[in-house]
Amino acid sequence: MKTLKIGLLGLGNVGTGTYEILAMNAAKISALTGCEIVISKVLxxxxxxKRSLxxxxxxxxxxxxxxxxxxxxDIVVELIGGIHxxxxxxxxxxxxxxxxxxxxKAVIATLGDELMSAAAASNVLLKYEASVxxxxxxxxALSTALAGNEFDEIVGIINGTTNYILTQMTDFGLNYDDVLKDAQAKGFAEADPSSDVEGEDVAYKLSILIQTAFGLKIPPLSIPREGITKVSKDDIAYASQFGYKIKLLATAKKNGSTLECHVQPALIPVSHPLASVSNEFNALFIKGNAVDDLMFYGKGAGSMPTGSAIVGDIIDIARKLDCLPCCLTPQISAPTKLIFAGEGKSMYYINFLVADVPGVLGKVSTIFGDHGISIESVMQRSKGKSEGEDVPVIYILHESSRQQLDPALAEISSYPFIKEVRSILRVEPLN
Ligand SMILES: NC(=O)c1ccc[n+]([C@@H]2O[C@H](COP(=O)([O-])OP(=O)(O)OC[C@H]3O[C@@H](n4cnc5c(N)ncnc54)[C@H](OP(=O)(O)O)[C@@H]3O)[C@@H](O)[C@H]2O)c1
Structure with missing residues (x-):
């Protein structure tokens, strides 16, 4: 039997999982590939x-x-992380x-083209399933089993750390800071959590997803992006009273000849399948023009789940080694005429803190109307407040663009009865 030699760069979480899976499932992997796969060196x-292995x-x-x-x-498996x-x-x-x-994901989203060109020039494969x-x-799935579709939409929860934090805030009414500390203590969040909680990690993954599904290259840091650091437990409670949960969503949506995309915390109806994706789990909701609605659900991180994707890529390469050279050309993105269009229109949730004086609701509603924005619901929360104390007022607005919404909010904020615009969150109807 042919021996296929692997050089592993990195033996941390994912490197260890990969090593263990190759040992644990060696017999099956040999039978599938006709090769004995051996890790011959580890950087x-x-x-x-001290190591667990x-x-x-x-x-x-x-x-x-x-x-x-x-x-x-024969195969180098890179599991060091970072760019350089x-x-x-x-x-x-x-x-x-x-x-x-x-x-x-950081390298593939930012410098993937350069690696793809090098792979093509050398007639070898570059695979990165585990990056998303x-x-x-x-x-x-997007590039093989679903390749016969034109995709209309991809919406995903693709960061386990932020989904864990939002789930704990939702289920136990906790503050962001307290949950973050707990998540760090349990190893679910990094000591420096900024890439996760500011949405950068999700932007990298969304950029790779967009290139794979829509054939459009969007630099990850050009994707409109907001993290979860400003989401309060009050926002979560109010959203729940309107029938929504707050999730950090990666969204790419075709609108005519344009592609709208963003990474933002958003309200999603509790009835939507993504609303029940909890804690460290990830899920992706996809709409294809042939397959219709599809949902993928599972562990988006961790030593063994991520190792599973790495080993899948190794097996795919091993199976193609004796094939025609054309099998070894890198996956080429579908040609596209789509144009990147930023955020696009959305429904919005606005949380104002206002002075408890008569006429506030009427004035705010009139200004929204003057800017062409209609109101779906409004809720004033004076319960538990003493007389004269400022009160929260929550609006759910019908679809508008930020070009409409921002001037309306600026005008509303100029009135002295508006103490603060506490949150502006997208509302995803996701029908
Ligand atoms: N962890 C996850 O669940 C997960 C999920 C999806 C994707 N990923 C991606 O997988 C990759 C690896 O993540 P990880 O969590 O396994 O990382 P990790 O636990 O921090 O492990 C990194 C490994 O790389 C080695 N290393 C770091 N810098 C090096 C350098 N300059 N030269 C040589 N070796 C170096 C470390 O050596 P020492 O062992 O000697 O310190 C360690 O073995 C990253 O790209 C990450 O984004 C991770």
């Missing part, structure tokens, strides 16, 4: 670190060249005619 930053003494190295320049290594040196190692591996598998939604095989 780490500290060779003396029992490894052969000579397996680890701190020298990347031991893998990248070893002619015997991960990108440089992958580029060298591809130039040295090694197939590359990675879970690195961990164990959920979404990229493969």
């Amino acid at each position: 780490v930053s500290n060779i003396n670190k 029992n490894l052969p003494a000579d397996l680890l190295t701190e020298n990347a060249a031991d893998i990248l320049s070893d002619p015997e290594i 040196p991960a990108f440089d190692y992958m580029l060298t591996a591809l130039q040295n005619k090694k197939h590359v598998v990675t879970a690195n 939604a961990g164990g959920i095989p979404i990229l493969n």
